Amino acid sequence: MRQQWCVLLKYGEMALKGRNKERFERQLLDNLRYSLADLGGPVQIKRRDGVLVLSAPAYQEELVARARRLIGISVVQPALRVPKDPEAVADAAVELAGKQHPSDPPPRFAVRARRRHKKFPMTSEQFAAFIGARIHTELGWPVDLDTPQVEILVEVDRHEVFLSTERHRGQGGLPVGTSGKALALISGGFDSPVAAYRAMRRGLRCEFVHFSGAPFTGPSSTYKAYALVRQLSAFQGATRLHVIPIGRAQRALATAGAGELQIVAQRRLMVRVADQLAQRLGAQALITGDSLGQVSSQTLPNLAAVEQAATLPVLRPLVGWDKTEIIAEATEIGTAEISKLPDEDCCTLLLPPRVTTHAEPQRLARVEGRLDLDQIVDELLTDVQVMNIDVTQSAQEPVRSCEVGEREETRRSAVVAHAVGE
Ligand code: ATP
Ligand code: MG
Numbered sequence: 001m002r003q004q005w006c007v008l009l010k011y012g013e014m015a016l017k018g019r020n021k022e023r024f025e026r027q028l029l030d031n032l033r034y035s036l037a038d039l040g041g042p043v044q045i046k047r048r049d050g051v052l053v054l055s056a057p058a059y060q061e062e063l064v065a066r067a068r069r070l071i072g073i074s075v076v077q078p079a080l081r082v083p084k085d086p087e088a089v090a091d092a093a094v095e096l097a098g099k100q101h102p103s104d105p106p107p108r109f110a111v112r113a114r115r116r117h118k119k120f121p122m123t124s125e126q127f128a129a130f131i132g133a134r135i136h137t138e139l140g141w142p143v144d145l146d147t148p149q150v151e152i153l154v155e156v157d158r159h160e161v162f163l164s165t166e167r168h169r170g171q172g173g174l175p176v177g178t179s180g181k182a183l184a185l186i187s188g189g190f191d192s193p194v195a196a197y198r199a200m201r202r203g204l205r206c207e208f209v210h211f212s213g214a215p216f217t218g219p220s221s222t223y224k225a226y227a228l229v230r231q232l233s234a235f236q237g238a239t240r241l242h243v244i245p246i247g248r249a250q251r252a253l254a255t256a257g258a259g260e261l262q263i264v265a266q267r268r269l270m271v272r273v274a275d276q277l278a279q280r281l282g283a284q285a286l287i288t289g290d291s292l293g294q295v296s297s298q299t300l301p302n303l304a305a306v307e308q309a310a311t312l313p314v315l316r317p318l319v320g321w322d323k324t325e326i327i328a329e330a331t332e333i334g335t336a337e338i339s340k341l342p343d344e345d346c347c348t349l350l351l352p353p354r355v356t357t358h359a360e361p362q363r364l365a366r367v368e369g370r371l372d373l374d375q376i377v378d379e380l381l382t383d384v385q386v387m388n389i390d391v392t393q394s395a396q397e398p399v400r401s402c403e404v405g406e407r408e409e410t411r412r413s414a415v416v417a418h419a420v421g422e
Contacts, residue, residue: 003092004081007063008155008162009052012074012172027053028072034237035066038393045230048157049116053343055081066392068168069234071201072175075206077153079162086122089161090134093152097135100165101150108144109135115156127154161188173201176236181205182315183278184287185270186241188224188343191289191318193232193335194326198317199287200236207281208232209274213346214245214349218391227338230391234334238390242277245383246270249376254350256370262352263297264359265367268309272373273380275310283312290316294323305359 013026034053036043043056043063054063060078067076074278082092101107113128122130129391131154132143141150153164182204184196196206210225222243229241250266258265274286290298307314318326330336 004055005057005060006053006055006079006081006162007060007067008071008075008079008164009054009070009170010075010077010079011052011066011072011234024175026179027178028070031072031175031177031237035070035392036063038061039066051157052115053081053162064168066256069157069392071171071173071235072093073170074172075167075171077162077164077167078402079153079155080163081160081162084120084159084161084368086127086130086155089127089154090131090162093131093154093163094135094138096163096165097141097150097152098139098165103141106139106141107149107152107154108147109141109150110143110145110377111135111152111154112149112376113154113156117156117158120156124156127156148381165199171201171235171405174203175202177205179203180209180285181281181283182285182287183274183281183283184208185274185289186210186225186228186346187289188221188228188339188345189289190323190330190336190339191291191326192287192295193228193289193339194321194329194333195287195289195317196232197235197329197333197335199315200232202317204285204287205236205289206232207242207283209242209277211244211246211270211273211346213247213250213349216247216251216349217298217344217346221345223342224338225386226389229387230389231334231338233389233391237392238388241387241389243385243387244273244277244380246380247349249380250346250350252371252376253367256367258352258367260352260354260356261359261364261367262350264302264305265345265364266347266350267302267306268364268368269373269376270301271314272304272307273377274380275312276377277384278312285313285315287315287317289317289318289326291321291323291326295384296357299357300360301360302356305361305364308361335393 039062041056043054046053061170062079064076067073080092080096082089085286111128111132113124115124134142135141146262155162179202186192186204186208200206208229212222226241233239249269253265254262278286290303292298327336330339348421
C-alpha cells in the first residue's frame with residue numbers, strides 16, 4: 001500500500017445503541033454522499049467502527065471544508081494513510097512532521113497513539129514512544145507531553161495506520177433527517193436562522209416559510225430570507241423557501257380593531273398558516289426564533305396565545321438564549337452578516353403605539369371573530385411562492401462517486417433552481 005491522504009470523520013454523539021445507531025449512520029452517509037455529489041471526482045468512503053474514511057486526494061481541502069459543515073460529524077481529521085508496519089509508520093511520521101512544521105526553532109512535540117484495532121505488535125504507549133524517539137533523533141525536536149506545540153496523532157486501524165498533525169471540530173449534533181422534518185418560520189432577523197440551525201442540529205430537516213408585507217412593502221425582506229436560507233442550506237443541502245404575502249391580511253386585522261393586540265394577532269395568523277402549510281409538506285413541527293422575554297411580543301402569555309393557533313408542536317430552540325449568545329452563533333454560522341442588512345419587515349408595517357405583553361385569549365377571539373379567518377388562511381395558502389435553494393451543489397452535470405464494497409452509483413444532479421413559483 002502506498003501512502004495516501006484521506007480525511008477521518010468521527011461522530012461523537014452517535015455513540016448510540018443498536019437500531020438507532022444504524023439508522024443514524026445510514027442517514028449520515030446519505031447526507032455525506034449528497035454533500036460530495038458535485039465535488040468533481042469520485043470519493044471513496046470506508047466505514048470503520050465509529051469512523052468514516054474519505055479518500056479523494058485531489059480534493060483533500062474541499063473534502064475537509066465540506067465535512068466541517070456536515071451536521072452529525074464531531075471531528076474532521078486530515079490524515080496520511082500508511083502501511084501497518086512500525087518502521088514504515090515512523091518513517092512517514094518523521095517526514096510528515098518535518099514537512100508540516102519548520103524545525104527552526106525546533107518545536108516541542110508529543111506523539112499520541114491509539115489502537116482501534118488491537119492486533120498490533122506494540123501497545124499504544126510503546127508505539128508512541130517508538131515514533132517519538134525517531135522524530136527526536138532525526139529532527140532534533142524536544143519531547144513535551146504536557147504542553148506540546150505539535151501533536152502527532154497516530155491511529156492504528158484494521159488494515160493501516162493513520163497519521164495526523166491537525167484535527168478540526170465538526171458541527172456535531174445529529175444527522176439532518178434523523179428526527180424528521182420541520183417548517184421553520186424565518187424573518188429577516190438574527191434569531192430565526194439560528195433557531196433553524198439548532199433544529200437542524202437536533203436532526204430535523206427544515207423547510208422555511210417567510211411572510212412578507214407585500215403588497216405594502218417592497219421585496220427586501222424576501223431577498224433577505226432567501227439569502228439566509230441559502231446560507232443555512234450549507235448545513236443540510238437542498239431545501240425550500242415558501243414566501244407568503246401577508247400585508248392585506250395584516251390590514252384586515254388592524255381594521256377589525258386589533259389595536260395593541262396587532263402583533264400577537266399577526267403572529268397567530270402566521271402560525272395558523274404555517275401549521276397548514278407544514279401539514280401539506282409532511283412536516284411534524286414548527287420552529288420559531290422566539291426567546292422568552294426578549295421583546296414584548298415574546299412574554300409567556302403572548303407565546304401561549306400564539307401557540308394556541310397551531311395544531312403541530314411549536315419548537316423554540318432559543319427560548320433560553322440571550323441576544324448576545326444568539327448573535328455570536330449567528331456570526332459563527334454566517335447568517336449575522338445577512339441579518340444585519342436593512343429590510344422592510346412586515347411586523348413593523350402596522351405596529352401599534354403600544355404592544356400588549358398580555359394578550360388575553362377572549363380579546364383575541366373577539367378580534368378574530370370579526371373576520372373569516374378560515375377563508376383568509378385559504379387565500380394566503382393559494383398565494384405561496386416556492387423557491388428551491390441549495391448552496392452546496394453547483395449547477396453542473398451529475399458526477400460519479402463510489403463507495404468501497406458498494407456498487408458505483410450516479411449521484412443525483414445539483415438542485416440550484418432559483419425558480420420562483422412552482
Ligand atoms: P428574528 O430575529 O428571528 O426576527 P425577533 O426577535 O425579531 O426574531 P419577532 O419579530 O418577535 O422576533 O419574531 C419571533 C419569531 O416569529 C421569529 O423568530 C420568527 O420565527 C417568527 N417570525 C416573525 N416574523 C416573521 C416573518 N415575517 N416571517 C416568518 N416568520 C416570522
Ligand atoms: Mg423579527
